[in-house]
Amino acid sequence: MKLFARFLKIPFWSWFWLILGVLYYFLPLYATLDFSLRMERGKISLKAYQMAFADPEFLRTFGYSIFLAVMTIIVSIALVVPTAYWVRLRLPQARRFVEFITLMPFVIPAIILVFGLIRIYSSPLTIPFTSITLMQPLTNFKVGTNILIIGGYVVLGLPYMYRSVDTGMRTVDVLTLTEAAQSMGANWPTTIIKVILPNVRTALLSGSLLTFAIVVGEVILASFLGVPAFGPYLFLLGQHRAFEPAALSFATFLLTWAAMGIIQLVTGGQSQSSGAH
Amino acid sequence: MENTNLSARKNPAAPMNWKHWFGVLPFFIFAILFLFLPSIRLFVGSFTDNTGKFTFDNIQQLFSQRVIVDAYKVSIELSAMTALGGGILGFMLAYAITIGGLPKFLRPALITFSGVASNFAGVPLAFAFVATLGRTGFITAILKNVFHVNIYQTGFNLYSFWGLSLTYMYFQFPLMVLIMAPALDGLKKEWREAAHNLGANNLQYWLKVAMPVLMPSILGSIILLFGNAFGAYATAYALTGGQLPIVTILIGAQMRGDVLHNPGLGYALAIGMVVIMAVSLLGYSWLQSRTERWLK
Numbered sequence: 001m002k003l004f005a006r007f008l009k010i011p012f013w014s015w016f017w018l019i020l021g022v023l024y025y026f027l028p029l030y031a032t033l034d035f036s037l038r039m040e041r042g043k044i045s046l047k048a049y050q051m052a053f054a055d056p057e058f059l060r061t062f063g064y065s066i067f068l069a070v071m072t073i074i075v076s077i078a079l080v081v082p083t084a085y086w087v088r089l090r091l092p093q094a095r096r097f098v099e100f101i102t103l104m105p106f107v108i109p110a111i112i113l114v115f116g117l118i119r120i121y122s123s124p125l126t127i128p129f130t131s132i133t134l135m136q137p138l139t140n141f142k143v144g145t146n147i148l149i150i151g152g153y154v155v156l157g158l159p160y161m162y163r164s165v166d167t168g169m170r171t172v173d174v175l176t177l178t179e180a181a182q183s184m185g186a187n188w189p190t191t192i193i194k195v196i197l198p199n200v201r202t203a204l205l206s207g208s209l210l211t212f213a214i215v216v217g218e219v220i221l222a223s224f225l226g227v228p229a230f231g232p233y234l235f236l237l238g239q240h241r242a243f244e245p246a247a248l249s250f251a252t253f254l255l256t257w258a259a260m261g262i263i264q265l266v267t268g269g270q271s272q273s274s275g276a277h
Numbered sequence: 278m279e280n281t282n283l284s285a286r287k288n289p290a291a292p293m294n295w296k297h298w299f300g301v302l303p304f305f306i307f308a309i310l311f312l313f314l315p316s317i318r319l320f321v322g323s324f325t326d327n328t329g330k331f332t333f334d335n336i337q338q339l340f341s342q343r344v345i346v347d348a349y350k351v352s353i354e355l356s357a358m359t360a361l362g363g364g365i366l367g368f369m370l371a372y373a374i375t376i377g378g379l380p381k382f383l384r385p386a387l388i389t390f391s392g393v394a395s396n397f398a399g400v401p402l403a404f405a406f407v408a409t410l411g412r413t414g415f416i417t418a419i420l421k422n423v424f425h426v427n428i429y430q431t432g433f434n435l436y437s438f439w440g441l442s443l444t445y446m447y448f449q450f451p452l453m454v455l456i457m458a459p460a461l462d463g464l465k466k467e468w469r470e471a472a473h474n475l476g477a478n479n480l481q482y483w484l485k486v487a488m489p490v491l492m493p494s495i496l497g498s499i500i501l502l503f504g505n506a507f508g509a510y511a512t513a514y515a516l517t518g519g520q521l522p523i524v525t526i527l528i529g530a531q532m533r534g535d536v537l538h539n540p541g542l543g544y545a546l547a548i549g550m551v552v553i554m555a556v557s558l559l560g561y562s563w564l565q566s567r568t569e570r571w572l573k
Binding site for chain 1: 303307403405409415511
């Protein structure tokens with residue numbers, strides 16, 4: 001009887017849903033891992049990983065994606081930190097409008113963003129009512145495409161970077177910091193770079209890692225803008241290979257896990273989600 | 278809000294003047310170049326015919342062209358199905374790890390994992406599900422060899438509506454966990470105790486106290502999940518190769534080669550999608566603001 005009473009105290013349904021959820025999380029990952037290890041018939045090996053990582057095309061596209069991610073993070077920080085700072089300090093009436101802009105990417109999915117970008121920037125910039133061309137279409141040359149795709153990625157990461165930085169600034173009281181810095185004779189750039197930036201570094205790190213996770217595997221902007229990035233490479237590889245794509249998918253998962261794990265560590269549980277699908 | 282008032286009050290020496298807007302100028306220029314101009318271009322295009330004149334034709338055709346109506350229908354069904362399914366599973370899981378009486382250490386682990394899973398999408402996710410539920414997938418094989426059930430003979434197909442729904446669920450329910458866990462934390466112990474002291478049983482507590490408090494949050498999250506699935510493209514494209522006619526896939530095909538034979542209609546298709554996304558985001562934020570009254 002006592003045993004039965006104790007059994008009743010076990011939160012049966014909680015365990016049921018937990019197990020169901022955990023199965024949903026892990027079965028696809030396990031299946032991918034299992035499949036990726038079976039390239040050599042009849043035994044478990046890392047052959048698929050060796051093959052995938054040794055492909056020069058992989059190295060090129062992955063390196064390129066990392067370059068794009070780093071550039072996106074730099075531009076995002078340069079854009080978001082002064083803006084969030086200024087809005088907090090001098091321009092609270094702009095808050096609603098700035099927040100509206102940072103939420104726009106939730107309403108304009110990547111596929112629509114790239115649609116609009118291509119339509120705007122695939123024609124040359126001319127002086128109105130003349131045929132004098134100021135600039136070639138951005139989509140026509142490499143630097144132009146890079147500008148477009150990095151700009152697009154900054155947009156995709158904007159909600160996370162802005163929210164992260166803004167929350168960071170709320171917790172450190174930027175106003176007092178600024179007054180302290182300026183009463184010691186610091187000018188504006190010094191204040192931002194030497195005082196504000198170090199104080200929101202946790203927020204910057206988590207915003208950057210989320211941006212990194214979005215950019216490295218991104219496929220929509222990259223494929224429509226015709227950029228040789230990792231996302232389109234993985235997609236094409238999946239068309240004619242079996243084991244290597246599984247290996248790279250699992251590796252991508254580990255990379256996402258690393259990024260999220262670090263965010264979890266530095267922010268102490270203020271987990272976020274990007275939703276760039 | 279409090280903080281912004283504070284900074285405004287503490288700075289009487291800095292009167293609000295137009296010069297202050299220079300500080301946010303780079304951000305606004307960026308937003309104009311990479312957000313407003315592209316959106317305006319699509320918006321204007323959707324009201325323009327092939328000769329460049331103003332027209333309502335494209336908008337009308339959204340509701341009359343068979344291909345487009347079908348695409349919206351499948352997209353809405355897919356998003357609603359996965360929002361509901363992901364919402365239920367996510368809510369139950371969030372309940373289990375917050376107030377469901379499970380060991381404490383499970384919570385941070387599951388929250389972190391939800392953060393990872395809700396970000397794990399696109400091409401890798403599609404490949405993972407091919408390895409799981411594809412024709413030679415892991416679960417397909419187990420069901421066939423152990424339980425002697427060939428799911429592909431019962432009509433299941435990973436590369437169809439239901440297969441894509443199961444795949445979308447992988448990033449949907451973790452998102453629900455992430456949003457609902459804090460909301461469930463907000464249910465105060467005192468409310469339950471007060472209800473019990475007044476003679477309510479568990480069911481009455483849930484129906485009369487907990488659910489009314491949580492309802493805006495649950496509905497809002499499900500709407501957010503809907504938008505999350507509605508805008509998805511990469512996962513669907515990688516999994517079905519563009520075979521399942523959802524709106525994002527149709528927009529992609531239109532960009533690649535004007536499959537609708539009318540550029541204006543392509544723009545209208547995109548704008549219709551933005552409108553649906555905007556409505557769902559507004560619904561979410563409205564419901565979320567109603568929740569915050571209780572869950573502070």
